[in-house]
Amino acid sequence: xxxxxxxxxxxxxxxxxxxxxxxxxxxxxxxxxxxxxxxxxxxxxxxxxxxxxxxxxxxxxxxxxxxxxxxxxxxxxxxxxxxxxxxxxxxxxxxxxxxxxxxxxxxxxxxxxxxxxxxxxxxxxxxxxxxxxxxxxxxxxxxxxxxxxxxxxxxxxxxxxxxxxxxxxxxxxxxxxxxxxxxxxxxxxxxxxxxxxxxxxxxxxxxxxxxxxxxxxxxxxxxxxxxxxxxxxxxxxxxxxxxxxxxxxxxxxxxxxxxxxxxx
Amino acid sequence: xxxxxxxxxxxxxxxxxxxxxxxxxxxxxxxxxxxxxxxxxxxxxxxxxxxxxxxxxxxxxxxxxxxxxxxxxxxxxxxxxxxxxxxxxxxxxxxxxxxxxxxxxxxxxxxxxxxxxxxxxxxxxxxxxxxxxxxxxxxxxxxxxxxxxxxxxxxxxxxxxxxxxxxxxxxxxxxxxxxxxxxxxxxxxxxx
Numbered sequence: 204x205x206x207x208x209x210x211x212x213x214x215x216x217x218x219x220x221x222x223x224x225x226x227x228x229x230x231x232x233x234x235x236x237x238x239x240x241x242x243x244x245x246x247x248x249x250x251x252x253x254x255x256x257x258x259x260x261x262x263x264x265x266x267x268x269x270x271x272x273x274x275x276x277x278x279x280x281x282x283x284x285x286x287x288x289x290x291x292x293x294x295x296x297x298x299x300x301x302x303x304x305x306x307x308x309x310x311x312x313x314x315x316x317x318x319x320x321x322x323x324x325x326x327x328x329x330x331x332x333x334x335x336x337x338x339x340x341x342x343x344x345x346x347x348x349x350x351x352x353x354x355x356x357x358x359x360x361x362x363x364x365x366x367x368x369x370x371x372x373x374x375x376x377x378x379x380x381x382x383x384x385x386x387x388x389x390x391x392x393x394x395x396x397x398x399x400x401x402x403x404x405x406x407x408x409x410x411x412x413x414x415x416x417x418x419x420x421x422x423x424x425x426x427x428x429x430x431x432x433x434x435x436x437x438x439x440x441x442x443x444x445x446x447x448x449x450x451x452x453x454x455x456x457x458x459x460x461x462x463x464x465x466x467x
Numbered sequence: 468x469x470x471x472x473x474x475x476x477x478x479x480x481x482x483x484x485x486x487x488x489x490x491x492x493x494x495x496x497x498x499x500x501x502x503x504x505x506x507x508x509x510x511x512x513x514x515x516x517x518x519x520x521x522x523x524x525x526x527x528x529x530x531x532x533x534x535x536x537x538x539x540x541x542x543x544x545x546x547x548x549x550x551x552x553x554x555x556x557x558x559x560x561x562x563x564x565x566x567x568x569x570x571x572x573x574x575x576x577x578x579x580x581x582x583x584x585x586x587x588x589x590x591x592x593x594x595x596x597x598x599x600x601x602x603x604x605x606x607x608x609x610x611x612x613x614x615x616x617x618x619x620x621x622x623x624x625x626x627x628x629x630x631x632x633x634x635x636x637x638x639x640x641x642x643x644x645x646x647x648x649x650x651x652x653x654x655x656x657x658x659x
Binding site: 224229 | 530531547549554564
């Protein structure tokens with residue numbers, strides 16, 4: 204009996220002693236934490252996505268209180284979180300523009316082919332490293348879903364070989380944009396639903412050769428846009444969402460049908 | 468006095484815990500980006516090493532050995548180390564908040580820093596006396612700090628160096644660490 208009792212007593216005694224010491228130390232070195240930081244932390248969605256530019260939700264919460272960081276930076280939380288934070292701080296709620304991610308590629312299986320079969324690790328990153336990817340178009344969506352696996356909101360699906368964002372689920376945290384090896388994903392205001400679904404850096408002829416849905420860089424959209432919101436750079440059109448008014452003139456004019464309304 | 472000096476210097480230089488025994492690599496790579504956090508971490512680890520030795524030595528020889536409980540060494544030592552790490556953390560949070568936030572997660576990780584446990588266990592294994600143990604802990608801590616401080620200088624140079632894309636970041640850091648480690652081999656045989 205004693206052989207079991209002594210070890211238990213020794214270890215238990217050490218534990219109790221350490222516990223008492225720590226409790227005393229915690230009292231002596233107690234630091235007053237601003238209770239607003241804790242409350243703001245609770246108001247944030249705790250996705251720890253880093254879209255606000257701070258290292259996680261708690262870091263952002265303390266930055267709001269201590270450094271006066273803007274209250275409307277949380278993208279997954281959106282207007283709801285901004286409103287709660289403003290209420291905690293007692294300030295007027297800052298305006299929040301709802302954002303969403305969009306994949307600038309429409310090269311699905313019907314439009315383009317693969318150049319070779321890839322048997323390695325099935326991730327976009329790995330494929331991209333191997334001769335720049337296995338797609339006929341080196342700029343398009345590889346379709347193995349690196350973005351799907353990082354998305355914490357389940358807002359991305361790979362449909363027919365191309366990643367698609369479901370805007371109603373998207374938290375616009377930007378994780379997918381960071382992980383896409385072809386940099387096809389951008390974060391844009393949710394209300395601006397006209398998008399160019401091609402990012403090809405090849406000229407019109409080369410693009411058409413490999414993908415039926417590719418932008419040929421004809422610049423008709425540039426001429427048709429009443430607001431100067433669309434411009435062709437590096438052989439494909441891109442929309443300046445600050446100027447775009449959702450009129451759809453470019454969409455109707457586009458001969459290659461690469462401009463789509465992604466309203467959903 | 469002479470043995471004390473030999474123990475101190477050999478723990479610091481010839482048997483440097485990071486660069487010769489390869490203990491405590493995690494904070495060595497994690498906290499050596501800036502000089503001030505490197506020296507802060509070095510001081511924290513030195514403090515924990517000395518305090519842990521001050522407590523574990525009497526526990527081992529006073530309580531564990533008489534009761535034939537030497538097999539409890541690891542458990543009890545880790546308990547003591549965790550206690551001191553928590554104390555240091557509380558202290559820094561209150562008194563040096565800037566250092567507390569720059570050390571970040573590496574501060575609680577001293578608990579599982581094998582260099583700290585290594586010192587306390589090696590003190591027992593080498594049959595050091597109480598005084599020698601404390602001096603050994605001091606030397607080990609100073610050696611850890613020396614390695615961190617030297618390496619923070621190396622890393623600063625590394626940031627401006629033109630490194631091939633493949634080696635950027637961790638690989639280049641590890642290669643630099645190995646070169647620093649090789650340079651410490653020059654001390655071997657100094658005190659034997």
